[in-house]
Amino acid sequence: MAPIAGDPRFSMVAGEASGDLLASLLLGGMRRRWPQLSATGIGGPKMATQGFTPWWPSDKLAVHGYAEALRHYREISGIREALAERLLRERPQLFIGVDAPDFNLGLEARLKAAGVRTVHFVCPSIWAWRGGRVKKLWRSADHVLCLFPFEPELLQGHGIEASYVGHPLADAIPLDVPRAAARQALGFTADEPVLAVMPGSRRGEINNLLPAFLGAVRRLHAARPALRFVLPVAPGLRPLVDQHIAAHGAGLPVELLDGRSHEALAACDATLIASGTATLEAALFKRPMVIAYRLHPLSWQLMKRMRYQPWVGLPNILCRDFVVPELLQHDATPNALADAVLQWLDAPQRAQALEQRFMELHHLLRRDTARTATDVIARLLAGA
Known part of the structure; x- marks a missing residue:
């Protein structure tokens, strides 16, 4: 050369x-x-x-x-x-x-x-x-x-x-998830259940998804009072997130983090997450997830006409199967999101099988x- x-x-x-x-x-x-x-x-x-x-x-x-x-x-x-x-x-x-x-x-x-x-x-x-x-x-x-x-x-x-x-994320994220260290860093005990709430890193995503995510958190908190909720916030978006929590999440025990999304994914038992690169990060952390997305109605109609595959989330596209649920547009309701999260929390064997599938994906991309x-x-x- x-x-x-x-x-x-x-x-x-x-x-x-x-x-x-x-x-x-x-x-x-x-x-x-x-x-x-x-x-x-x-x-x-x-x-x-x-x-x-x-x-x-x-x-x-x-x-x-x-x-x-x-x-x-x-x-x-x-x-x-x-x-x-x-x-x-x-x-x-x-x-x-x-x-x-x-x-x-x-x-x-x-x-x-x-x-x-x-x-x-x-x-x-x-x-x-x-x-x-x-x-x-x-x-x-x-x-x-x-x-x-x-x-x-x-x-x-x-x-x-x-x-x-x-994929560089497959190199940056360890094959063996540092779950105990992440939980300790975030102040969680080893056995308490944790949900990472990840509505996206763009203003439009947060505006479209966070109200529904907070509605799901309200239902999950009522059903599982011991469940902890952590929400990583991308730089510059804290005022917008605070605004939505004041309007839709008053009184909910949601812990906001400045960044630290990888620690949240390593520590959590499952994640409620916006479709995008973050879903691949969640897969590399071997986490069960519920993928959601909402767009402006015009954007949604245009995107629907141009889709070639039944999947939207990267983990499903790469696995060529609906290995995790996708709730899109009108289907991304608080009740549906909460029910999908509970199905992961109530099925540890299913979550373990998914972890093995994601480990194979991690090796392929590394x-x-x-x-x-x-x-x-x-x-x-x-x-x-």
């Missing part, structure tokens, strides 16, 4: 909390290879801990569904135009778009057409919905880093270079993603 002349200059864009986490893990591997690299663009606080310099914060891109995207279209479009112009002037050695396909693919296409090499990290879920994006991906990315093993073959069938690198992806990036930079 030919050496890289000088310290590599990368630009990256990651949207919302999950993209910030994925990008930070990738940056860690890249910095071990190239300690003096520079990385700039759009990112969040976890990326900043790896020496990333944000020109805009990632939460500018954290919109929820089509309706909210339309409301913020002008601002987001302006950011993308300004970023594209700056990157075309400064010409990084490589642009890495981390998820956020609605923002990144158009930007990548423009950069690629101008001769800037582009990598898209996280294959868009063309196997689940909006398959037409594969043509846009072909125009946009010189290479795609895939989190799931079935994706490279699918993309290569469309003429897109791709590599399976595993590929030292940061190193594997960095190897691919090094070959691209060397012109291999």
Whole structure:
């Protein structure tokens, strides 16, 4: 492999909390290879801990569904135009778009057409919905880093270079869950039941889901007074969560955490959780879960028409089965959510069988993603 002349200059864009986490893990591997690299663009606080310099914060891109995207279209479009112009002037050695396909693919296409090499990290879920994006991906990315093993073959069938690198969360989360340590850190005893309440990391998700989640908590508290409830709050969202608790959860024994979602998942007996990357984290922590999601009615109708699979939650998609319940849109009622949680708490043998299924999934996804992806990036930079 030919050496890289000088310290590599990368630009990256990651949207919302999950993209910030994925990008930070990738940056860690890249910095071990190239300690003096520079990385700039759009990112969040976890990326900043790896020496990333944000020109805009990632939460500018954290919109929820089509309706909210339309409301913020002008601002987001302006950011993308300004970023594209700056990157075309400064010409990084490589642009890495981390998820956020609605923002990144158009930007990548423009950069690629101008001769800037582009990598898209996280294959868009063309196997689940909006398959037409594969043509846009072909125009946009010189290479795609895939989190799931079935994706490279699918993309290569469309003429897109791709590599399976595993999922970085599978490396970051231990195979053996540190349950006792997490419970001690959060102040729970070894035997008291705990439910992690996780309504999402975006404002739209919280607005759509938290009232129903709190309604479910009220019913669960009445049915199981000994059940403990813990709710990790993403940075910057505490006032919004407090507002919903005042309106819908007054008097409920919900313990709020500033972040610490991994400790909550390690400690809990089950989780009530918004569909998204957090459900994969819950699976890697081998936790029973009830997946829920609600969208603006317009966004929901559009998404329903473009779905190809019966599953929405990542654990179910990867296992190709409804291994955990999904309660979506109008089905995500407080009563239904509470009943689904109780079914897990009342069936420890079922929960143990699920734990084994998730352990197999964890091994499949554990590929030292940061190193594997960095190897691919090094070959691209060397012109291999």
